[in-house]
Amino acid sequence: MSAARPGPGRTRRRLRAVVANAAVALLTLVTLLPLAWMVTVSFMPRGESSHSPPPFWPSRWSWENYYELLVRREIDGAWFDYRILPALWNSLTVAALATLFGLLLTVPAGYALAKLQFTGRARVLKLLIATLVIPGQVAMLPLFLLMKEVGLVNSYAGLILPSLAGIFAVLFVRQATLNIPDEMLDAARLDGAGEGRIFVSIVLPLLAPITVTLALFMFLAAWNDFLWPLIILTDQHRYTLPVAVAAIAREHSGDGELMMAAAVVTTLPVLLIFLALQRYYMTGLLGGSVKG
Structure with missing residues (x-):
């Protein structure tokens, strides 16, 4: 016996579900992309994000920005504290x-x-x-x-x-x-x-x-x-x-x-x-x- 083919109504429902899921996935990607870029830029060496076009991934991952932001340090005899x-x-x-x-x-x-x-x-x-x-x-x-x-x-x-x-x-x-x-x-x-x-x-x-x-x-x-x-x-x-x-x-x-x-x-x-x-x-x- 051959398997029953899905009816046109069922096919349309599946197609609508696929389109809806694709739209949700695209919207999620558009929403998360700026946040992901914010995180990757925070690990870039100084000045790298100002290149044109701006890169998405850092050339090397660095904690320098977080260290300077969170740790009070001395530069040329002066203390820098961002608080x-x-x-x-x-x-x-x-x-x-x-x-x-x-x-x-x-x-x-x-x-x-x-x-x-x-x-x-x-x-x-x-x-x-x-x-x-x-x-x-x-x-x-x-x-x-x-x-x-x-x-x-x-x-x-x-x-x-x-x-x-x-x-x-x-x-x-x-x-x-x-x-x-x-x-x-x-x-x-x-x-x-x-x-x-x-x-x-x-x-x-x-x-x-x-x-x-x-x-x-x-x-x-x-x-x-x-x-x-x-x-x-x-x-x-x-x-x-x-x-x-x-x-x-x-x-x-x-x-x-x-x-x-x-x-x-x-x-x-x-x-x-x-x-x-x-x-x-x-x-x-x-x-x-x-x-x-």
């Missing part, structure tokens, strides 16, 4: 604190707007949605003057406080919390559980993927923020990594290999965090709901 490692620690500290305290404020606020009844809830929600259309840069000048009045200029508190009550984060949590069945919460209340116990024992476990996704968003926002740290910080010893890298770029604008090494140092920590939390992140981002 990348202190700036890296500053960024880790600021991003971790901003994420921790931001979650402590926004997750309960989102739950309250979704499930608790209180006077003015609808008005608060409309006000939060309306403020989303206001660019953050517009508020930076009055925010800086406010930080100056309370003595928080050039401090980590002044750097972190404006990012704690993120409107997008509150609305993000609220939208996810709306999918928790009210019957589940009402049953817990009938059993004598208080609102705090309900929030900790029922709501938080159900919102775990959403919370991890939000934490990643907050961490990345604090880690990559450049403009507000540049405005609020005046002491180079308190610089975060983007500001420190920008300061180095002003002094070494033509040194592409050193700048690429600084970009790798800036990108690597957040890439590792994303890979570690990828399972929770994809669940929260693609799921977009909580099943009761």
